[in-house]
Amino acid sequence: MTIEEIKTLLDLRSDTSTLPTQSMWEAMSKAVLGDGGRVDLTGRGEDPTVYELENLAASMLGKEDAMYIATGSLANHTALLAVTDRGDKVLVERSAHIYINEKFDFLSKFSGLVPIFYHLDSNYQISPKEIEYLIQYHDIRVLCLENTHNYSGGTCLTPACTAKICELAHNEGMHVHLDGARIFNSAVAQHVDVKELVAPVDSVMFCLSKGLCAPVGSLLVGSKDFIEKARAVGKMIGTPMRQAGIIAAAGIVALKENVDRLAEDHKKAKRLGELLSVIDNAIMDPKADQTDFVYMNVTPTGLTAQQVTDALRRKGLLVAKMTDESIRLAVHKDISMDDVERAAKIVIDFFASLK
Ligand SMILES: *Cc1c(COP(=O)(O)O)cnc(C)c1O
Numbered sequence: 001m002t003i004e005e006i007k008t009l010l011d012l013r014s015d016t017s018t019l020p021t022q023s024m025w026e027a028m029s030k031a032v033l034g035d036g037g038r039v040d041l042t043g044r045g046e047d048p049t050v051y052e053l054e055n056l057a058a059s060m061l062g063k064e065d066a067m068y069i070a071t072g073s074l075a076n077h078t079a080l081l082a083v084t085d086r087g088d089k090v091l092v093e094r095s096a097h098i099y100i101n102e103k104f105d106f107l108s109k110f111s112g113l114v115p116i117f118y119h120l121d122s123n124y125q126i127s128p129k130e131i132e133y134l135i136q137y138h139d140i141r142v143l144c145l146e147n148t149h150n151y152s153g154g155t156c157l158t159p160a161c162t163a164k165i166c167e168l169a170h171n172e173g174m175h176v177h178l179d180g181a182r183i184f185n186s187a188v189a190q191h192v193d194v195k196e197l198v199a200p201v202d203s204v205m206f207c208l209s210k211g212l213c214a215p216v217g218s219l220l221v222g223s224k225d226f227i228e229k230a231r232a233v234g235k236m237i238g239t240p241m242r243q244a245g246i247i248a249a250a251g252i253v254a255l256k257e258n259v260d261r262l263a264e265d266h267k268k269a270k271r272l273g274e275l276l277s278v279i280d281n282a283i284m285d286p287k288a289d290q291t292d293f294v295y296m297n298v299t300p301t302g303l304t305a306q307q308v309t310d311a312l313r314r315k316g317l318l319v320a321k322m323t324d325e326s327i328r329l330a331v332h333k334d335i336s337m338d339d340v341e342r343a344a345k346i347v348i349d350f351f352a353s354l355k
Helices: 003-007 022-030 048-061 072-083 097-102 128-137 159-171 183-190 194-198 224-237 245-257 262-276 305-314 337-353
Strands: 065-069 089-093 114-118 140-146 175-179 203-207 218-222 293-297 326-330
Touching: 022 245, 048 065, 048 194, 048 203, 048 218, 048 245, 065 072, 065 224, 072 097, 072 140, 072 175, 072 203, 072 218, 072 224, 089 097, 089 128, 097 140, 114 128, 128 140, 128 159, 140 159, 159 175, 159 194, 183 194, 183 203, 183 262, 218 224, 262 293, 262 326, 262 337, 305 326, 305 337
Parallel strands: 089 114, 089 140, 140 175, 175 203
Antiparallel strands: 065 218, 203 218, 293 326
16 A cells, blocks of 8 residues: 555544644754763763753653663663563563564563563452462562553553552562553543653653654653663664654653643543444443543454454554454544544444454
């Protein structure tokens, strides 16, 4: 498909397709820039706008320092490289983005870490019993958490669960890294300060480029010591950018203006889930519709997720194929409530036509 053709379709594939807001364009055009890759005098790059973004992110999350990195995946790799050696065991959820999408950290060709899997329970939380059991049998270096959890439908880990699991990990001297690509969605959905959600973890990555609507970038946040190690690793794998203030400026606007707005996305996703609940030849869990996604397991149709995705595209709707069995519909700033109603109608009609 050409980009022009894609633009004629209703696109519910991802919250990454949000375009910059007017105030972001204005901030970008006025951003004060410097050489962010030059670390000889400051030890940290010389782009003042990147500094401002990093300081803002650290203070919003209640941590000491932060590092602006081009993508969330690269920030996750940087974090794990900073605190592991090849062959170390990492406790990770079976369908974690870091494991099934990014892969890098667990491939012998790259970081060569060894995954030890835990699971989420039916409420999308982690069982302390399972973690205690796994810790008993393995010498584990790092625990990875994901909040919100993408492949479970954008579900939230509670502050209580996070604190309990971190306590167990810390008792064994592990580092806890949180893949918080959508940590602000989780905080907004649970009506808690993001600081409370991330207080028990040692490092957290979050994305500016998803529901927060910035065009580019993620932050890796943690203690001064941790970020110092991460910067040293980053230099080796190419995270420093030169005049990145031009995009960091949009990130500052994202954090100042777009966090509370995520509640609107959650409302739209909830509405979408409610509309789709009339469908009886797909498996959905209304309990999982906590943030900006609706997931559908399409196995009852006898079709694969790819076939359903292709069929919906021919009807004018783009959705994301996530696994062989499941599709995801995502909402964001540029999807209106009317779009939600329109998308629901296309999906409902299609599933009805299969019976
Ligand atoms: C999007 C995402 C990432 C990676 O972010 P990119 O900027 O796309 O590399 C990591 N974890 C989760 C859960 C994500 O959804």
